Amino acid sequence: EAQVTQNPRYLITVTGKKLTVTCSQNMNHEYMSWYRQDPGLGLRQIYYSMNVEVTDKGDVPEGYKVSRKEKRNFPLILESPSPNQTSLYFCASSLKQGGNQPQHFGDGTRLSIL
Amino acid sequence: AQSVTQPDIHITVSEGASLELRCNYSYGATPYLFWYVQSPGQGLQLLLKYFSGDTLVQGIKGFEAEFKRSQSSFNLRKPSVHWSDAAEYFCAVGSRGDMRFGAGTRLTVKP
Numbered sequence: 001e002a003q004v005t006q007n008p009r010y011l012i013t014v015t016g017k018k019l020t021v022t023c024s025q026n027m028n029h030e031y032m033s034w035y036r037q038d039p040g041l042g043l044r045q046i047y048y049s050m051n052v053e054v055t056d057k058g059d060v061p062e063g064y065k066v067s068r069k070e071k072r073n074f075p076l077i078l079e080s081p082s083p084n085q086t087s088l089y090f091c092a093s094s095l096k097q098g099g100n101q102p103q104h105f106g107d108g109t110r111l112s113i114l
Numbered sequence: 115a116q117s118v119t120q121p122d123i124h125i126t127v128s129e130g131a132s133l134e135l136r137c138n139y140s141y142g143a144t145p146y147l148f149w150y151v152q153s154p155g156q157g158l159q160l161l162l163k164y165f166s167g168d169t170l171v172q173g174i175k176g177f178e179a180e181f182k183r184s185q186s187s188f189n190l191r192k193p194s195v196h197w198s199d200a201a202e203y204f205c206a207v208g209s210r211g212d213m214r215f216g217a218g219t220r221l222t223v224k225p
Contacts (some may be wrong), residue, residue, distance in 0.1 A: 004157075033213065040123075042204060043158075043215040049210060090157055097165055097210055102148060105157035 002027045006091050006106035007092065014114050019086060021076045021109050023091030031094045032074040033058070034066065036087040043090065050072055050097060053071075081113045116141040118207050120216035127195050128224045135190040135219050146208040147188045148178055152218075153201045161203075163212070164188065166212030169225045 004025045014017055025032065033048040035058075045058030049068040063085055065077040074093075078085060089109045094101035119138045127133050139145055146165055150158040162173025169181040179190045188205060200223045205216040 035215075040217055042118075042120075042217040043206075045212055045214070048211055048213075056211060059214075077207075092158075099206075102160040103158075103213070104161050105135075105150075105159075106155045 001040060002104065004091055004093055004104050006089075006109045008109060010110050011106065012112040012114065015082055016080050019078050019081060021078075021091075021111070022072045023076065023106060024072050025074075025091075025093040025104070026072065027092035027093065027095070028071065029095050029103065029104070030071070030101075031097055031103075032035060032068065032106060033092045033103065034064070034074070034076050035090045035092065036085075038087050044055070044100065058100075067108040078111075081111075083113045085114045116145070116207055116209060117215050118205050118214050118216040119145040120203075120205055122219045123217070124177045124220045124222065126224060129197050130194050133190075133195045133199070133221070135203050135205075135221070137161050137188045137190065139188065139202070139207045140186065141203070141207055141209070143209075144200050147181060148206040148208065149181075149188075149190050150186060150204045150206060150215075151201050152204065153174075158204065161190070171200065193222075195223055197225065199223055 007022045029070040030051045035043040040049040047066040051053045092107045094103045117140045148163045149161040164181045202218045
């Protein structure tokens with residue numbers, strides 16, 4: 001089954017403790033992206049990747065890092081999480097460049113930073 | 115800079131009534147336009163997309179949307195709403211690498 005898998009689905013942690021949210025897709029997609037969803041703001045793009053070893057900033061990259069060492073995986077790293085990063089996070093992928101391709105979304109990761 | 119506006123935060127319609135969700139965008143070139151639906155606790159599912167050609171596009175679940183370049187709009191419609199359509203709906207505009215989403219419209223369906 002074609003899917004985008006995020007882990008963990010839920011996480012409560014404390015300020016400053018490094019965390020990684022994993023994202024994996026099994027569709028051989030070139031493009032992957034991370035979003036955060038906050039009430040009243042919709043989804044905002046954090047980082048995206050056009051292909052392996054190619055990443056770029058979205059609208060709200062501050063406080064986040066990503067890597068794309070292999071095609072299927074695109075982890076989101078919070079080196080020193082802060083409470084304002086409490087949010088619902090989605091990973092997405094598409095076959096080619098994201099702008100003109102529909103994206104497949106994971107089920108989301110709810111992060112709470114205390 | 116490209117942007118997407120969904121003017122209605124929350125809409126309530128009766129089951130069986132027609133539905134129109136509004137979306138306006140601001141973008142310098144011909145945009146790639148999408149509508150996604152999000153059910154509670156779920157990720158986003160693509161309803162339909164517009165890249166070029168016929169300005170009326172059909173999607174899944176009986177939805178359609180019309181691209182109006184002169185009005186910079188891409189409104190979503192459904193002739194008869196079902197209770198299962200209750201969800202949050204997002205309009206999105208894409209370019210080469212990035213994607214911008216509207217703030218969403220939450221749809222409530224009355225019995």
